[in-house]
Amino acid sequence: MQKRWVEREVENLTAIAELQESLKIDSILADLLVKRGINTYEESRYFFRPALEQLHDPYLMKDMDLAIARIELAIQTCEKILVYGDYDVDGTTSVALTYSFLKKHHSEIDFYIPDRYLEGYGISTQGIDYAFENGYSLIIALDCGIKSVDKIAYANEKGVDFIICDHHLPGDILPAAIAVLDPKRSDCDYPYKELSGCGIGFKLIQAYALKNDLPFEDVSTYLDLVACSIASDIVPITGENRVLAWFGLHKLNTDPCKGLTALMNLSGRKDDLTITDVVFTIGPRINAAGRIDDAKHAVNLLIADNDAFAFEKGQIINTKNTERKEHDSLITEQALALIDTNPELIARKTTVVYNQDWHKGVIGIVASRLTEKYYRPTIVMTNSNGMAAGSARSVIGFDLYEALSECSDLLEQFGGHKYAAGLTMKTENIPAFQQRFEEVVSRTITDEQLIQSINIDAEIALQHIDAKFFRILKQFEPFGPQNMAPVFLSRNVYTYGSASLAGTNHLKMCVHQDNQTYYNCIGFGLGEFLPMINSGAPFDICYTIEENVWKEKRSIQLNIKGIRATLPVLNE
Structure with a gap:
């Protein structure tokens, strides 16, 4: 699935320049701090040097x-x-x-x-x-x-x-x-x-x-x-x-x-x-x-x-986790088959599936997997005490809870928030709910919300990734919500040698720009790009930078999030 690449704009140039000077770091790292709401030396010290004394009373x-x-x-x-x-x-x-x-x-x-x-x-x-x-x-x-x-x-x-x-x-x-x-x-x-x-x-x-x-x-x-x-x-x-x-x-x-x-x-x-x-x-x-x-x-x-x-x-x-994975894998496979063999379900802007025999404990996980696959609001339901019980997941920017509220007359109960919810209904209400939910979502969701995006923090050249850059970047950890690992964009890169597949569909390759710095890369689930990459043509990548440890040897690795063909430069 091709994703939409969204490049974040450089924000407060004055704050970036001041941080660059006071911290003695380059402008890209200073920009990353400003994009996290860190604008001063003191805020940077608090960010880079966590201390138990910072805990509140x-x-x-x-x-x-x-x-x-x-x-x-x-x-x-x-x-x-x-x-x-x-x-x-x-x-x-x-x-x-x-x-x-x-x-x-x-x-x-x-x-x-x-x-x-x-x-x-x-x-x-x-x-x-x-x-x-x-x-x-x-x-x-x-x-x-x-x-x-x-x-x-x-x-x-x-x-x-x-x-x-x-x-x-x-x-x-x-x-x-x-x-x-x-x-x-x-x-x-x-x-x-x-x-x-x-x-x-x-x-x-x-x-x-x-x-x-x-x-x-x-x-x-x-x-x-x-x-x-x-x-x-x-x-x-x-x-x-x-x-x-x-x-x-x-x-x-x-x-x-x-x-x-x-x-x-x-x-x-x-x-x-x-x-x-x-x-x-x-x-x-x-x-x-x-x-x-x-x-x-x-x-x-x-x-x-x-x-x-x-x-x-x-x-x-x-x-129990092994059992969970078995249930998860089987139900996901069954749900995918249910959708992929039904042209009407494929054409919809929502996914609502039900099977009375599915294990209730994993339907939330399956809903997340289906959302990742089709990228649209998704509900997976099974039978629980004579009722249809479901787990719902949304896509970025779409208020799932609000959409369920417009279907509340068909539900016995529901609760949750913008991106995840749980619900129960009478099984005889499932067809009517599927139709209503599709109508509500189709009326309120935008085409842009139905295309998964990759938010790119900064564009850099590969040779910019040196030991000092990575050492400071490591200090941004721990990564997680509202402090995600920065995603970088590098244009016009080439493979060194041939790319290959690892596992079922994971891409392994080494990339460079102009025969300068070389980096090993892993692209999970990106095997579809193998022919394009091995054609010898240049391409663009967006990625996070991580440390790979193999047999106690540590090296910098690029974790590829997206690949696209480099667009030709048009002469004016």
């Missing part, structure tokens, strides 16, 4: 004092505390962090993860009943609860108190909990709004440590879990998240907890993990526990205190 968060006071009361009076969290990576790391920390100070504590299929997302009536029936008088809810107004009211009737630690956008009414920790509250003055759910849990234990004069090392030991949540929950890696991710990755790569060590060993990755590595190796394995079986396996892994138990739980989760 947790008591700036609304209700933090109430939360700590209630936890201290529970500890003093030997109340039973239940740590409650969602079944995904953010939820399970949140629970593992909070439970492990509080367990060192209070023995009457346990954790609870709702069943993905029987209870669904968030705080459940079953979970509250479990707490009440087993004598838990305080629940600390992580990564969920901000919209659970009715559930918290029910808990209050039962005499079960709640502390909510969430990072999702609140509704018009806050739950009547003892404390509601959420930087996105309109009345919360906490300086940074984009923490993950595990990040909120981290601020909670940081506050407890400050109040009780505990060393910061008692808190920082869990930063590897925070880094996993930041990576897997796709939150911005800016501000406080950048500090937490930087130190969290350092912890993950030097002294990870026993559970993460087991997962890294089982995945074949043992050190130097990046945010992207976490997303593609650790995250899917933790998620697989809740998708295929029970997310409690993930928490038990992450709180493991001996190697043998951690390895045992890691093997269980690794097996």
Whole structure:
């Protein structure tokens, strides 16, 4: 699929020149900083030199004092505390962090993860009943609860108190909990709004440590879990998240907890993990526990205190991940066949597919794969308790939630945000919904939104990529949302020798400009360009710059994102 190349314009020339002078770096790197909102020497120092001292005072968060006071009361009076969290990576790391920390100070504590299929997302009536029936008088809810107004009211009737630690956008009414920790509250003055759910849990234990004069090392030991949540929950890696991710990755790569060590060993990755590595190796394995079986396996892994138990739980989760991949592969193949053999579905601006036998735990992954393939708003549905349950994904710039709102009369329930959502409907409503959703999207989406774009940060010559340039570029890490790895454009390049295919459809080649600097390249899924490249004609590439490690030898490699034929220069 040919993608649209979008070159970002050079912005504040004055700020670029000042940064270039004060930091003694070239103009391209200064431009990259300005495009990240970094305009001064002091902002650059904050960006390039993350420090734990940059973390905000947790008591700036609304209700933090109430939360700590209630936890201290529970500890003093030997109340039973239940740590409650969602079944995904953010939820399970949140629970593992909070439970492990509080367990060192209070023995009457346990954790609870709702069943993905029987209870669904968030705080459940079953979970509250479990707490009440087993004598838990305080629940600390992580990564969920901000919209659970009715559930918290029910808990209050039962005499079960709640502390909510969430990072999702609140509704018009806050739950009547003892404390509601959420930087996105309109009345919360906490300086940074984009923490993950595990990040909120981290601020909670940081506050407890400050109040009780505990060393910061008692808190920082869990930063590897925070880094996993930041990576897997796709939150911005800016501000406080950048500090937490930087130190969290350092912890993950030097002294990870026993559970993460087991997962890294089982995945074949043992050190130097990046945010992207976490997303593609650790995250899917933790998620697989809740998708295929029970997310409690993930928490038990992450709180493991001996190697043998951690390895045992890691093997269980690794097996579940293998099952997840098998379901994912089969369902994706079936969905592609369903679309590719139906000219009407191919011609649409939406993808809506249903099969009652598909595994509910992986339909969100399949929806993402179909969106990547056809690049249009996509919904994948299966049967769940007699209803059609679906996961929806959108394309950049198109508001999926708004489109679903226009189909709400055909839905039993739906929720989510601009780019991802979940929904349920009666199975007999599927044909009408397919038609309505297609009509709504066709009316509101632009042709440009249906073409995937590559955003290019700067054009450079290959010889510009020297050791100093790459060394400074490395300091832009960790990369992630709102701090993505810069994409560069180089025009009129040639292959050195012949390009070849690696695996099924991955391109390997060496490129140069004017027989000067040579760089090895990898282009995942770009095998279709092999004939053009080997024709000997010049071409343009856009790419990120990365370090390739092979048998302990390190070298610079270009990760190709797009290829196109070089346009001939027209004489005026």
